[in-house]
Amino acid sequence: MERPTHLLIFDLDGTVLDGHGAGHQAMERAFRQVMGQPGEFDHLDFAGRTDPAMLHLAAERLGLTIAEDQWPRLLNAFVTALRETAGATRALPGVAALLRHLASNPQVGLAVGTGNVEAGAAVKLQAAGLSDVFPVGGYGSDGESREAMLAVAVARTRNFYQANDAPLLTVGDTPRDVAAAHALGFRCIAVATGRYGQPNLEAAGADAALPSLEDAAAFYRAVSRLSGRDLSD
Numbered sequence: 001m002e003r004p005t006h007l008l009i010f011d012l013d014g015t016v017l018d019g020h021g022a023g024h025q026a027m028e029r030a031f032r033q034v035m036g037q038p039g040e041f042d043h044l045d046f047a048g049r050t051d052p053a054m055l056h057l058a059a060e061r062l063g064l065t066i067a068e069d070q071w072p073r074l075l076n077a078f079v080t081a082l083r084e085t086a087g088a089t090r091a092l093p094g095v096a097a098l099l100r101h102l103a104s105n106p107q108v109g110l111a112v113g114t115g116n117v118e119a120g121a122a123v124k125l126q127a128a129g130l131s132d133v134f135p136v137g138g139y140g141s142d143g144e145s146r147e148a149m150l151a152v153a154v155a156r157t158r159n160f161y162q163a164n165d166a167p168l169l170t171v172g173d174t175p176r177d178v179a180a181a182h183a184l185g186f187r188c189i190a191v192a193t194g195r196y197g198q199p200n201l202e203a204a205g206a207d208a209a210l211p212s213l214e215d216a217a218a219f220y221r222a223v224s225r226l227s228g229r230d231l232s233d
């Protein structure tokens, strides 16, 4: 394998795909099943949080603690439910074409950095027809905070591509994506295809804020500018 000169770590929900609430529904179902009562998910802010963080928050709001033996059952029930709810998950407009283009570019090493637990990410990527795009990544099952997850994603990505010095950028859709990247010393391209508009993402410190990933040329330009190394298409 040729060593890539640019490493790109993509968030999934709101950035690469739209789950149409599949994760939320699956989480409610799993919580009810394992904890014996409905969780308080309705007004929880899902954006940019990991799955484990969401489950802990929902339990906390009810004054519950998730016992050690409940935790694997909860995650298993969640992934099982997700297989039923994720049917409508789709790649966001332009994203499949962009990712395939990037994947075929030997300059680029693609990875995922998502709050989804690994098995859940696999379900969503498969539903969106993108199972083969990200050969490596970090997941909500690797760390409950976005920073912890991203640190794992970065280490795995550098190791997988044997590219310790290649500039690395993250791509996400929430202020939490931006904050996690900055906490680890990376720049973040934010896309306004989730809950946040470009002005919000800029205010959150995004290093570039794009309306979507539909304009591949704009994405390549942002990567070139932020990495200080030209990425040609």
Ligand SMILES: [Mg+2]
Pocket: 011, 012, 013, 014, 015, 047, 048, 172, 173, 174, 194
């Ligand atoms: Mg997201």
